[in-house]
Amino acid sequence: MELRCLVRIAGLVLAALFVLHNLRIPRSTALPVSSKMPQLPSGPDTQQLAAPAQTPKFQSSPDTPQLAAPAYDVPGDVTPISTVLNPASEGLSLFTSTTMPKIDSAADALPRETASVSGSPRSPFQDAALAPTASPDLAPADGNIGWPPHEPRSANHYCRHYGSFENKLDFDAANELVQASVAAQDRTIVFAAGTNDARNLYAMIGSIKSKLGKKYRSDLLKIYGWEIGRLNFERASRNLPKHPEVQISKHAISNVDGLVLNISGKDETSGIYPAGARGIKGTSEQVTTRRYDSLALELSLSEVTFTEIDVEGHEVEAIYSMGLERHPEMFPVFQYELGGTWTDARHTGDLNQTGTAEYLTQLGYRLYIMGGGGMLMPVDVKFFEKAKCPGHKEVGGNALAVLEAAGKSKPWLRKAIDTMVKKEKKLP
Numbered sequence: 001m002e003l004r005c006l007v008r009i010a011g012l013v014l015a016a017l018f019v020l021h022n023l024r025i026p027r028s029t030a031l032p033v034s035s036k037m038p039q040l041p042s043g044p045d046t047q048q049l050a051a052p053a054q055t056p057k058f059q060s061s062p063d064t065p066q067l068a069a070p071a072y073d074v075p076g077d078v079t080p081i082s083t084v085l086n087p088a089s090e091g092l093s094l095f096t097s098t099t100m101p102k103i104d105s106a107a108d109a110l111p112r113e114t115a116s117v118s119g120s121p122r123s124p125f126q127d128a129a130l131a132p133t134a135s136p137d138l139a140p141a142d143g144n145i146g147w148p149p150h151e152p153r154s155a156n157h158y159c160r161h162y163g164s165f166e167n168k169l170d171f172d173a174a175n176e177l178v179q180a181s182v183a184a185q186d187r188t189i190v191f192a193a194g195t196n197d198a199r200n201l202y203a204m205i206g207s208i209k210s211k212l213g214k215k216y217r218s219d220l221l222k223i224y225g226w227e228i229g230r231l232n233f234e235r236a237s238r239n240l241p242k243h244p245e246v247q248i249s250k251h252a253i254s255n256v257d258g259l260v261l262n263i264s265g266k267d268e269t270s271g272i273y274p275a276g277a278r279g280i281k282g283t284s285e286q287v288t289t290r291r292y293d294s295l296a297l298e299l300s301l302s303e304v305t306f307t308e309i310d311v312e313g314h315e316v317e318a319i320y321s322m323g324l325e326r327h328p329e330m331f332p333v334f335q336y337e338l339g340g341t342w343t344d345a346r347h348t349g350d351l352n353q354t355g356t357a358e359y360l361t362q363l364g365y366r367l368y369i370m371g372g373g374g375m376l377m378p379v380d381v382k383f384f385e386k387a388k389c390p391g392h393k394e395v396g397g398n399a400l401a402v403l404e405a406a407g408k409s410k411p412w413l414r415k416a417i418d419t420m421v422k423k424e425k426k427l428p
Contacts, residue, residue, distance in 0.1 A: 159389035170370035170398040184412035193253035194310035195225035198236035254289035255320035271312030277345035293323035307334035313341035316349025332406035376420040
């Protein structure tokens with residue numbers, strides 16, 4: 001009897017275990033969640049960006065003077081904007097509206113500055129989440145990319161030859177860099193902020209065509225320019241039918257997307273600095289701001305070959321707009337104007353020339369001063385600290401920043417830079 005009871009109990013236990021086993025949810029269907037995260041649209045020219053990590057903010061040295069927070073001439077009713085259209089298939093046509101094209105979601109994937117309720121722009125340094133440092137492989141590496149060591153010139157040497165590096169003597173060096181890229185049959189993209197009437201851009205194309213002859217390929221070169229003033233924009237646009245490589249849009253380049261700011265000055269003095277700076281009057285015109293990195297993503301560009309910044313005191317914000325702490329490889333080579341706008345009331349940035357040089361150097365850029373005849377003078381942070389030539393409070397002309405790591409994949413770039421440095425070394 002007891003044995004029979006034990007057998008029956010054992011049978012009940014086995015039956016219960018069988019039922020429980022069949023009620024268990026199979027592992028393959030336990031959670032209706034995909035093992036893959038949604039991916040951005042991919043393509044050969046689509047920049048895939050990782051989410052920024054919480055990293056320390058850029059720290060300048062104790063000797064780097066910090067300027068006041070940027071001030072803008074902002075109307076009371078600051079209006080953020082959104083962009084329309086899709087440029088991926090727009091070809092080379094002129095955008096006559098005040099909006100730029102937008103690619104579906106790539107631009108939204110990039111953390112970037114936007115207009116706040118108060119309309120006050122922020123420096124990237126004010127939010128660590130928006131300012132991750134460059135990746136380790138983009139740090140300076142003179143010894144492993146076949147580039148001669150960067151040998152900065154002294155401030156005294158620069159002052160002796162000041163006249164060879166003044167403003168408007170940068171054109172030859174810029175032209176040679178773009179020409180070298182086109183000659184190497186590389187897809188060449190140029191961004192230019194502050195195009196004025198675009199004569200310099202058209203002259204660049206003419207110079208490259210002349211030097212390359214039949215080797216010139218217009219399909220390899222595309223120049224995007226931005227101008228804030230209505231008259232300059234109209235003047236630049238008149239020549240577009242003759243230059244399908246150029247596209248001009250009416251925007252200001254800044255570290256914030258979507259601010260509507262007042263314009264001061266006219267012609268070459270047009271800027272988004274406070275009215276009255278250096279006695280320059282304000283105007284009734286306004287312009288909407290865009291970030292360089294936002295524009296690059298909207299155009300499905302993973303890299304801009306050469307970038308120009310000529311923005312009358314707004315250089316620091318334009319440099320911030322490239323998002324160099326997140327993706328310096330997107331902007332491997334760029335120039336920015338120096339001169340008096342860095343020390344007078346037109347300067348709206350929170351870094352001076354020395355602080356900007358330190359910021360770029362820490363991100364892995366070599367710095368040069370651009371001279372006439374296609375010369376490049378190697379410089380460093382100490383150069384900007386000491387280069388106070390008689391009669392000048394600041395370094396003049398234009399600076400060129402070249403990402404050290406870009407030489408790994410661009411032999412034409414390294415060769416072009418070294419050739420122009422050798423020209424400068426011939427100065428006594």
